[in-house]
Amino acid sequence: MTSIPSSELPSQEFLQAFRKIQRPFIVAHVTPDADAIGSALGLATAMRDAGIQATIGLPAGCVAKRLQFMIDLAPDTPRETEWRATGGFDAIVVLDTASEKRINIEPKIELAGSAPVFNIDHHVTNTDFGLHNWVDPHATSTCELVARLLKEMKWPIASRVASLLYAGVHGDTAGFSLPNTTANCLLAASDLLRAGADVAHIGEQLCRSQARTDFELLRRVYDHTCVTDDGMIAYSHLTHEDFLASGSKPEDIDDQVSIPLALRGVRMALLFTEGEKGVVRINLRGEGKTTVVELAQKFGGGGHTHAAGVRMKNKPIQDVIQIVLAAAREHLAGRG
Numbered sequence: 001m002t003s004i005p006s007s008e009l010p011s012q013e014f015l016q017a018f019r020k021i022q023r024p025f026i027v028a029h030v031t032p033d034a035d036a037i038g039s040a041l042g043l044a045t046a047m048r049d050a051g052i053q054a055t056i057g058l059p060a061g062c063v064a065k066r067l068q069f070m071i072d073l074a075p076d077t078p079r080e081t082e083w084r085a086t087g088g089f090d091a092i093v094v095l096d097t098a099s100e101k102r103i104n105i106e107p108k109i110e111l112a113g114s115a116p117v118f119n120i121d122h123h124v125t126n127t128d129f130g131l132h133n134w135v136d137p138h139a140t141s142t143c144e145l146v147a148r149l150l151k152e153m154k155w156p157i158a159s160r161v162a163s164l165l166y167a168g169v170h171g172d173t174a175g176f177s178l179p180n181t182t183a184n185c186l187l188a189a190s191d192l193l194r195a196g197a198d199v200a201h202i203g204e205q206l207c208r209s210q211a212r213t214d215f216e217l218l219r220r221v222y223d224h225t226c227v228t229d230d231g232m233i234a235y236s237h238l239t240h241e242d243f244l245a246s247g248s249k250p251e252d253i254d255d256q257v258s259i260p261l262a263l264r265g266v267r268m269a270l271l272f273t274e275g276e277k278g279v280v281r282i283n284l285r286g287e288g289k290t291t292v293v294e295l296a297q298k299f300g301g302g303g304h305t306h307a308a309g310v311r312m313k314n315k316p317i318q319d320v321i322q323i324v325l326a327a328a329r330e331h332l333a334g335r336g
């Protein structure tokens with residue numbers, strides 16, 4: 001019988017400092033996904049349940065329609081739309097965010113004064129920007145890390161917190177189906193179920209609750225999907241006009257790259273979207289042994305080994321497609 005390796009915990013120094021927090025301001029990354037929302041709102045709610053005055057920072061209008069259900073799981077957890085120097089916060093906890101420039105609150109933390117920054121993340125490209133850093137690139141999700149942290153702190157996990165964290169683990173593993181899925185992640189999910197995570201509700205909300213506008217956007221992703229002659233790379237795009245015509249917003253782009261990735265034999269999928277005029281976002285996914293983070297970094301982006309992202313400004317979307325596709329071919333051929 002193989003034993004399951006114990007999950008990594010933060011350093012003792014991190015834990016000691018974390019235990020002293022009384023009034024944290026908790027933030028995550030721009031265009032928050034299920035893991036960003038789940039970890040930030042889950043941790044804030046759990047800390048409040050433990051008697052700590054936690055507040056989450058979340059700009060107005062940044063949550064995708066399909067993830068609004070997560071906010072509704074903990075509607076009473078206090079939220080601020082921007083950093084308030086007058087908030088009297090004694091710590092800033094940054095979750096699921098690879099670098100300071102990706103923080104989802106203005107102004108960025110360098111303006112926040114003397115409060116220490118705790119950086120909890122699983123991005124392999126994390127820059128260790130905090131005073132206290134806990135980065136575990138082997139974790140599926142930041143929600144998995146928060147679940148470990150809550151267990152270590154011996155704080156109770158209420159069912160709504162369990163649901164928030166479960167949603168993040170589900171989101172970052174595409175329902176426990178990506179190569180990042182580990183035995184430890186399934187154990188963490190099991191703990192969350194025991195704590196009352198509502199699997200059916202989360203599954204329905206994440207997988208079977210598309211708004212008509214999102215459905216219309218997906219139709220266009222299918223319609224625009226192309227495959228390279230060798231069948232290795234599938235890619236699609238959404239122009240700014242596609243967003244306007246479908247009634248969708250930039251924050252509604254989440255995992256639509258899974259559509260080109262779903263084609264048999266495809267090793268890499270790319271989705272190019274111009275939700276915001278003049279800015280092309282690229283979502284990259286690798287299947288099996290194909291990693292994409294190096295390709296993303298080549299264009300100034302980052303993320304995880306098999307799931308990464310890039311933003312490119314002031315270039316027509318068709319030019320961006322040609323440039324990135326050429327680099328993707330090189331990368332797959334082992335020359336990139």
Ligand SMILES: [Mn+2]
Pocket residue numbers: 035036096122140141142172
């Ligand atoms: Mn994540």
